[in-house]
Amino acid sequence: SSNIRLAVIPGDGIGTEVVAEGLKVLNAAGVKSETTEYDLGAKRYHATGQTLPDEVLDELRGYDAILLGAVGDPSVPPGVLERDLLLRLRFELDHYVNLRPVKLFPGVTTPLGQARPEDIDMIVVREGTEGPYAGAGGVMRRGTPHEIATQESLNTAYGVERVVRYAFEKALSRPRRKLTLVHKTNVLTYAGDLWARTVDRLSLEFPEVETDYCHVDAASMFFITQPQRFDVIVTDNLFGDILTDIGAAVAGGIGLAASGNVNPARTAPSMFEPVHGSAPDIAGQGKADPTATILSVAMLLDHLGHAEASARVEQAVADDLIERQSAWAARSTREIGDDIAARVAG
Amino acid sequence: SSNIRLAVIPGDGIGTEVVAEGLKVLNAAGVKSETTEYDLGAKRYHATGQTLPDEVLDELRGYDAILLGAVGDPSVPPGVLERDLLLRLRFELDHYVNLRPVKLFPGVTTPLGQARPEDIDMIVVREGTEGPYAGAGGVMRRGTPHEIATQESLNTAYGVERVVRYAFEKALSRPRRKLTLVHKTNVLTYAGDLWARTVDRLSLEFPEVETDYCHVDAASMFFITQPQRFDVIVTDNLFGDILTDIGAAVAGGIGLAASGNVNPARTAPSMFEPVHGSAPDIAGQGKADPTATILSVAMLLDHLGHAEASARVEQAVADDLIERQSAWAARSTREIGDDIAARVAG
Ligand SMILES: CC(C)[C@H](C(=O)O)[C@@H](O)C(=O)O
Ligand SMILES: CC(C)[C@H](C(=O)O)[C@@H](O)C(=O)O
Numbered sequence: 001s002s003n004i005r006l007a008v009i010p011g012d013g014i015g016t017e018v019v020a021e022g023l024k025v026l027n028a029a030g031v032k033s034e035t036t037e038y039d040l041g042a043k044r045y046h047a048t049g050q051t052l053p054d055e056v057l058d059e060l061r062g063y064d065a066i067l068l069g070a071v072g073d074p075s076v077p078p079g080v081l082e083r084d085l086l087l088r089l090r091f092e093l094d095h096y097v098n099l100r101p102v103k104l105f106p107g108v109t110t111p112l113g114q115a116r117p118e119d120i121d122m123i124v125v126r127e128g129t130e131g132p133y134a135g136a137g138g139v140m141r142r143g144t145p146h147e148i149a150t151q152e153s154l155n156t157a158y159g160v161e162r163v164v165r166y167a168f169e170k171a172l173s174r175p176r177r178k179l180t181l182v183h184k185t186n187v188l189t190y191a192g193d194l195w196a197r198t199v200d201r202l203s204l205e206f207p208e209v210e211t212d213y214c215h216v217d218a219a220s221m222f223f224i225t226q227p228q229r230f231d232v233i234v235t236d237n238l239f240g241d242i243l244t245d246i247g248a249a250v251a252g253g254i255g256l257a258a259s260g261n262v263n264p265a266r267t268a269p270s271m272f273e274p275v276h277g278s279a280p281d282i283a284g285q286g287k288a289d290p291t292a293t294i295l296s297v298a299m300l301l302d303h304l305g306h307a308e309a310s311a312r313v314e315q316a317v318a319d320d321l322i323e324r325q326s327a328w329a330a331r332s333t334r335e336i337g338d339d340i341a342a343r344v345a346g
Numbered sequence: 347s348s349n350i351r352l353a354v355i356p357g358d359g360i361g362t363e364v365v366a367e368g369l370k371v372l373n374a375a376g377v378k379s380e381t382t383e384y385d386l387g388a389k390r391y392h393a394t395g396q397t398l399p400d401e402v403l404d405e406l407r408g409y410d411a412i413l414l415g416a417v418g419d420p421s422v423p424p425g426v427l428e429r430d431l432l433l434r435l436r437f438e439l440d441h442y443v444n445l446r447p448v449k450l451f452p453g454v455t456t457p458l459g460q461a462r463p464e465d466i467d468m469i470v471v472r473e474g475t476e477g478p479y480a481g482a483g484g485v486m487r488r489g490t491p492h493e494i495a496t497q498e499s500l501n502t503a504y505g506v507e508r509v510v511r512y513a514f515e516k517a518l519s520r521p522r523r524k525l526t527l528v529h530k531t532n533v534l535t536y537a538g539d540l541w542a543r544t545v546d547r548l549s550l551e552f553p554e555v556e557t558d559y560c561h562v563d564a565a566s567m568f569f570i571t572q573p574q575r576f577d578v579i580v581t582d583n584l585f586g587d588i589l590t591d592i593g594a595a596v597a598g599g600i601g602l603a604a605s606g607n608v609n610p611a612r613t614a615p616s617m618f619e620p621v622h623g624s625a626p627d628i629a630g631q632g633k634a635d636p637t638a639t640i641l642s643v644a645m646l647l648d649h650l651g652h653a654e655a656s657a658r659v660e661q662a663v664a665d666d667l668i669e670r671q672s673a674w675a676a677r678s679t680r681e682i683g684d685d686i687a688a689r690v691a692g
Contacts, residue, residue, distance in 0.1 A: 079532035087533070111570050113459025137499075137536040147503035149540040153483075157493035184584070186425035187433070190483040194495040217591040224457050224570065224595040238530070242588060245563040249570040 004033040004304060007063040007269070011041040012081075013278030014288035014333075015069025021290035021337025022067060022297045025316075028341035029309040031301060036063075040085055042073035051084035057092055065300050066093075066271035069293065070278035083135075090128050093268035095261035096159065097166050098126035098240060099299065100275065102227075102247030105256070107322035112250055115227065120251050122230040123174075125167040126240025128261055130159045131191070133237040155191045155236070160198045166264055167234035168206040178231035180212040182219045182239055195236070220246055248275055255289030256321075258296040260303060270303055272296040286332035291317060294340055316343035350379040350650060353409040353615070357387040358427075359624030360634035360679075361415025367636035367683025368413060368643045371662075374687035375655040377647060382409075386431055388419035397430035403438055411646050412439075412617035415639065416624035429481075436474050439614040441607035442505065443512050444472035444586060445645065446621065448573075448593030451602070453668035458596055461573065466597050468576040469520075471513040472586025474607055476505045477537070479583040501537045501582070506544045512610055513580035514552040524577035526558040528565045528585055541582070566592055594621055601635030602667075604642040606649060616649055618642040632678035637663060640686055662689035 008023065010016040026033060038060070044050055060066060066089070071081045090098070104110055104120035136152035164181075171179040181199045185192030196213065203211045214222065214229075216239045222229050223246045235243060248257035257275035274292030282288060295317055301310035320340050331339065354369065356362040372379060384406070390396055406412060412435070417427045436444070450456055450466035482498035510527075517525040527545045531538030542559065549557045560568065560575075562585045568575050569592045581589060594603035603621035620638030628634060641663055647656035666686050677685070 079535065082532045083535075111458050111460065113457060115457075132497075132499075133533055135535070137534075139536045139540070141503075143543070145503050145507075147540060149501045149536040151478075151499040151501070151534045151537040153478075153497040153499075155495045155497070157487075157491050161491075184587075186428045187479055187584075187587075188483075188497045189425065189429075189481075190485045190495040191497040194485070194493060197489070217587045220566065220588050221591040221595040221600065224592065225599070238533075241530075241533075241563045242566050245567040246570065246592065249567040253571070254567070 004031060005062070005064045006033050006035045007060050007066045008035050008037045009040050009066060009068040009071075010037065011069040011071040011278060012043075012073045013070060013280045013283035015041070015071065015278050017283070017286065017288050017333045018274060018290040018293040019067060019069040021333060021340075022293035024337045024341045025294045025313055025344055026297050026301070028344040029301065029306075029313055030345075031306050031309050041071045041081060042076050045076055045081065051081060052088050060089070061093070061268055063269045064304060065269050067297065067300060068271055068273040070274065070276060072278045074280055087133065089271060090261050093261075093271065094263050094265070095128045095271060096163055097262040097264055098128040098237070099260040099262050100124040100126060100240070100244040100247065101258060102244065102251050104251045105318050105321045107325045108252035108256065110250055110252055112224065115250065119228040122227070122247070123170060123232050124240055124244050124247060125163060125170060125232060125234045126244065127159065127163045127235070127237050130154050130156060131236040131238060153188070153191055153236070153238075155194050157194065157198070160194055161202070164195075164198045164202055164234055167232055168202055168209055171209045171232040172206060174231060176231040177208055178210045178212065180214055180219070180230055180233050182214050182216050182233055182235040182243065184216050184239075185213070186215065191236070199234070216243070219243060223247060223250055244275060254292070256291050256295065258292050258299055260296065260299040262303060270300075272300040272303075286334060288333045290333050290337050291321075291340075294337070312344055316340050319343055350377060351408070351410045352379050352381045353406050353412045354381050354383045355386050355412060355414045356383065357415040357417040357624060358389075358419045359416060359626045359629035361387070361417065361624050363629070363632065363634050363679045364620060364636040364639040365413060365415040367679060367686075368639035370683045370687045371640045371659055371690055372643050372647075374690040375647065375652075375659055376691075377652050377655050387417045387427065388422050391422055391427065397427060398434050406435075407439070407614055409615045410650060411615050413643065413646060414617055414619040416620065416622060418624045420626055433479065435617060436607050439607075439617065440609050440611070441474045441617060442509055443606075443608040443610055444474040444583070445606040445608050446470040446472060446586070446590040446593065447604060448590065448597050450597045451664050451667045453671045454598035454602065456596055456598055458570065461596065465574040468573070468593070469516060469578050470586055470590050470593060471509060471516060471578060471580045472590065473505065473509045473581070473583050476500050476502060477582040477584060499534070499537055499582070499584075501540050503540065503544070506540055507548070510541075510544045510548055510580055513578055514548055514555055517555045517578040518552060520577060522577040523554055524556045524558065526560055526565070526576055526579050528560050528562050528579055528581040528589065530562050530585075531559070532561065537582070545580070562589070565589060569593060569596055590621060600638070602637050602641065604638050604645055606642065606645040608649060616646075618646040618649075632680060634679045636679050636683050637667075637686075640683070659690055662686050665689055
C-alpha cells in the first residue's frame with residue numbers, strides 16, 4: 001500500500017518529546033509514512049496571534065491522519081489553545097468518536113491495591129462534537145450581584161445515534177459484547193432521555209450485545225471498586241472527559257493513556273493524541289513517558305488498516321511494561337522510545 | 347436546651363433500617379429529641395400518587411432538622427422520587443450547601459493500596475440548588491431523526507457567592523486552610539468564569555486561606571492518585587455529585603459516606619442523609635451498614651449546635667471502625683447500631 005500521509009502537531013511542553021518517540025516507533029513498524037510538521041501551539045500563538053488559521057485547517061483535511069502531542073502553556077491565557085486549537089480540530093474534522101481504551105497492562109502498578117489486568121479492560125466511546133462542549137451559553141449582568149451565567153448541553157438525534165451505533169459495533173467486536181451507557185438520566189432528563197432511547201432503539205439492531213445503564217456518579221465509583229463491570233462504555237463529551245481521567249488513574253497513570261479522535265465516516269482525517277497535557281513543569285528534561293503517544297500511534301495504525309503493525313506496537317509496549325517492573329533505573333523519554341522501537345522492529 | 351424537633355423520612359429499601367440505627371445513636375448521645383416520621387417514598391407514591399404534597403412540605407419547614415434514609419424503588423418510574431421528592435426538598439428548603447466529608451478513618455480498607463488516613467481528609471462543599479440540576483432544558487422533534495435535546499446549567503452570582511463564601515469559612519476553620527475550586531473553566535467558559543471570578547474576589551476577604559484551581563477531570567484523577575492535595579473543595583452540583591462518589595469509593599465505600607444538605611442561612615431546616623441509595627437488592631436483610639447514617643446524625647448534631655455530642659458520635663464511629671478490622675464475623679445493621687450507640691452512651 002502507499003505511504004501514510006501524516007500531519008504532525010507536536011505542540012507545547014513535553015508534546016515535542018513524546019511525538020518524536022511516537023514517530024520513531026511508527027517508522028520501526030515498517031509502515032511507510034510521509035510526515036509534515038505543523039508548529040501550532042503556544043509558539044505560533046505568541047509569534048502571530050494565531051491558533052488555527054483557516055488555511056492550515058484546510059491543509060490538514062488533506063492528510064490520512066494527524067498525530068498530536070499536547071498543547072497548552074502557562075504563557076497563553078487559559079483555555080485559548082484548548083478551545084481554539086484542540087477542540088476546534090475535533091469539531092471541524094468531525095471527530096465524533098473520542099476513543100479511549102482503559103486497560104491495565106500486566107506489570108503496571110495501579111493505585112488500586114487489588115486490581116488485576118483482567119479486571120480493567122474496557123474502552124470508553126466518548127462523544128466528541130456536541131453535548132456540554134458545544135460552547136453554547138451566555139452571561140448577563142457580568143460582574144454584578146445580578147449576574148447569571150448559563151451553559152448549555154446540545155444533544156441531537158443525529159449526533160447521539162452515530163456515536164451510539166459506533167459503540168454497539170465496537171462492543172460486537174469484543175469478546176464480552178457488553179455496552180454500558182453512562183449518563184445522569186435522573187437529573188439531566190431531556191438529554192438523558194435522548195441518550196437512553198437511542199441505546200434502546202439501536203439495541204434491537206444488535207441483539208448479541210448486552211446493554212446496561214449506569215449513572216455517572218455510580219460509574220465513577222465502579223471504575224475504582226468494580227472496574228470489571230465494564231466492557232464498552234458510551235457517554236457524552238463531558239462525562240467521557242471525567243471518566244477517562246479516572247480510567248487513566250486506575251490503569252497506571254496518565255503516562256499510559258492513549259486516545260483517538262476518530263471520524264468513522266472518514267470525511268476528514270482522524271487525530272491521535274495522548275490523554276495527558278503539555279506538562280510544562282517537566283518539559284525539556286527527558287522525563288516524560290512517551291508510552292501514551294506510542295499507544296496512540298498503535299490506534300492510528302489500526303484506524304488506517306494496518307492491524308498487524310498496530311498489534312505489533314501494542315505488543316512491544318506490553319513487553320516493555322513488563323520489563324519496567326524489574327528495571328533498576330528510570331529511563332529517559334528517548335530511551336523508552338528506543339527500547340520499544342527496537343522491540344517493534346524485532 | 348430544648349428538645350430537637352426532628353422530621354424523619356426513612357424512605358425506601360434499606361432507608362428504614364439505617365435510619366433506625368441513626369436514631370438509636372442520636373438517643374444514646376443524650377441530646378433530647380422529638381421525632382415525627384413521614385412516610386414519603388415509594389409506598390406513598392403507589393398508594394396515593396403523591397411524592398411531596400405541599401402541605402407536607404409546609405409542615406417540614408417547621409422542624410429543626412430532617413433525617414432522611416434513602417428514596418427510590420424499581421417499582422417507581424426512574425427519576426420520579428429523586429426529582430419530585432429528594433431534589434425538590436433540597437431546592438424548596440434552599441439547601442445551597444451540600445456538605446460531604448471525604449475522610450479515611452483509621453482501620454478502614456480503601457481500594458487505594460498506598461493511601462493512609464492522613465492522605466484522605468477533605469470536605470466537598472457541593473452547591474445544592476442550581477447549576478445543571480436546575481431542570482432547565484427542553485426537547486424538540488422528540489423521537490424523530492431531527493430531535494434536539496438541551497440541558498442548561500444555570501449559575502447566578504447570588505447562588506455561587508453564597509456557597510463559595512461558606513467554603514471559605516469552612517476552610518478557615520480547618521488546620522490547612524486550603525480551598526480548591528473544581529470546575530471545567532477551559533470548556534464551560536461562561537459558568538466557569540463566574541465561579542473563578544467569585545473565588546478570586548472572595549479570596550481578598552480571606553487572605554489566610556490558600557486558594558487553588560483544578561479542572562474536574564484532573565481532580566477526579568487526583569482523588570485517586572494524590573488525595574492529599576485537597577482540604578476543602580468547592581464545586582457545582584453535578585461535579586460535586588461525581589466527585590463525592592469517587593470520594594466515597596476511596597474512603598472506604600458508600601457505606602461510610604455521610605452528607606448534609608445545609609441551609610446555612612437557617613431560613614428552613616437542613617436535611618442529613620447517607621450518600622448511598624435505597625439498595626433494594628439487600629433491603630430487609632439486616633445487611634446494610636448504618637455507619638453513613640450515623641455519621642450524618644453527627645453532622646446534624648453539629649449543625650444544631652451540639653458540637654460535643656457530635657464529636658462523641660464521630661469518635662464512637664472511629665473506634666468501631668478500628669475494631670471492625672479484627673472482627674471475626676460481619677455484624678448486622680442493628681448490631682453495628684447497638685455497638686456504636688453503646689460507645690456513645692459511654
Ligand atoms: C484540554 C481539554 C479541552 C480536553 C478535554 O476536555 O477534552 C482534555 O481534558 C482531554 O480530555 O482531551
Ligand atoms: C439521587 C440523585 C438525584 C442524587 C444526586 O444526584 O444528587 C444522589 O446521587 C446524591 O448524590 O445525593
